[in-house]
Amino acid sequence: MRIGFCSPSCLKSCFSMPQPRVLVLRAPGTNCDVETAHAFELAGAVAERVHVGRLMENAALASRYQILCLPGGFSYGDDIAAGRILATRMRRHLGDLMHHFVDSGDNLVLGICNGMQVLMRLGVLTSGVGQLQTAGGPAESADDSVPPATLTWNNHGRFEDRWVNLAVDKTPCVFLRDIEQMYLPMAHAEGKFIARDAEVLEELRSAGRLALRYCEPSGEIQSETLPFPINPNGGDANVAGVCDASGRVFGLMPHPERHIDATQHPFWTRRKEQPEHGEGLQMFRNAVEWFA
Ligand SMILES: NC(=O)CC[C@H](N)C(=O)O
Numbered sequence: 001m002r003i004g005f006c007s008p009s010c011l012k013s014c015f016s017m018p019q020p021r022v023l024v025l026r027a028p029g030t031n032c033d034v035e036t037a038h039a040f041e042l043a044g045a046v047a048e049r050v051h052v053g054r055l056m057e058n059a060a061l062a063s064r065y066q067i068l069c070l071p072g073g074f075s076y077g078d079d080i081a082a083g084r085i086l087a088t089r090m091r092r093h094l095g096d097l098m099h100h101f102v103d104s105g106d107n108l109v110l111g112i113c114n115g116m117q118v119l120m121r122l123g124v125l126t127s128g129v130g131q132l133q134t135a136g137g138p139a140e141s142a143d144d145s146v147p148p149a150t151l152t153w154n155n156h157g158r159f160e161d162r163w164v165n166l167a168v169d170k171t172p173c174v175f176l177r178d179i180e181q182m183y184l185p186m187a188h189a190e191g192k193f194i195a196r197d198a199e200v201l202e203e204l205r206s207a208g209r210l211a212l213r214y215c216e217p218s219g220e221i222q223s224e225t226l227p228f229p230i231n232p233n234g235g236d237a238n239v240a241g242v243c244d245a246s247g248r249v250f251g252l253m254p255h256p257e258r259h260i261d262a263t264q265h266p267f268w269t270r271r272k273e274q275p276e277h278g279e280g281l282q283m284f285r286n287a288v289e290w291f292a
Pocket residue numbers: 071072073074075078082112113114115159187188189190191
């Protein structure tokens with residue numbers, strides 16, 4: 001527990017709540033692991049940064065943790081496609097680890113930016129959608145070669161790094177409880193969410209799994225794909241974050257760990273009243289409170 005930077009209310013929550021343990025997974029090219037671990041600690045968790053190589057040597061390490069977090073960065077240099085190599089290594093070598101976090105009824109998984117890209121490539125954010133019901137038989141994938149949804153290059157083909165407005169839909173997502181809107185930084189090149197077809201999009205939407213969406217500063221979302229720069233990448237339905245059916249597994253492209261302190265807000269010196277914390281901190285608190 002890091003108490004050096006805590007406010008009185010934060011200290012109170014640190015001492016009164018059980019402290020979940022967070023595994024912040026590092027890989028070559030990860031660059032947001034320190035800030036992400038700090039955000040979890042500020043929210044009252046115990047966070048440890050663990051290299052993927054250490055887990056491949058000893059996958060049983062996972063049983064020490066209740067939350068898996070894949071932080072942002074450029075894992076394996078974004079080679080082939082962002083998140084592809086880390087996802088492939090995890091699928092090949094860390095099946096039990098994913099089972100421990102995704103399939104247990106209590107544990108949580110959070111993927112931030114590059115972490116969301118990994119979760120999308122693993123298929124855990126779109127699991128259960130895009131299935132065909134065969135007569136009398138089990139559900140089959142409509143087309144195994146095409147995933148239900150993916151993240152691809154921003155419409156303008158460049159890395160985009162700035163702040164965005166986000167609105168929370170009615171959703172089972174544990175991390176977004178009691179949050180309606182957030183103002184967070186984004187920083188990605190491959191963040192455009194596209195669904196395979198309209199049915200997949202509708203299936204995700206009706207289950208509340210398109211949990212976080214780019215919106216206008218007022219919080220409104222007036223069209224299916226808002227124009228640039230409101231929607232920074234041109235993704236379907238303005239999607240910025242997706243959760244699984246249980247709400248315990250969540251991936252988002254913006255960076256909540258970069259707005260945990262009020263002074264990280266770009267206009268903080270011009271505000272009349274300072275909020276106690278940045279708008280991203282509640283996501284980490286919600287994760288800690290899940291275990292209370
Ligand atoms: N901030 C990040 O995690 C970057 C994600 C990824 N490397 C991209 O550019 O799309």
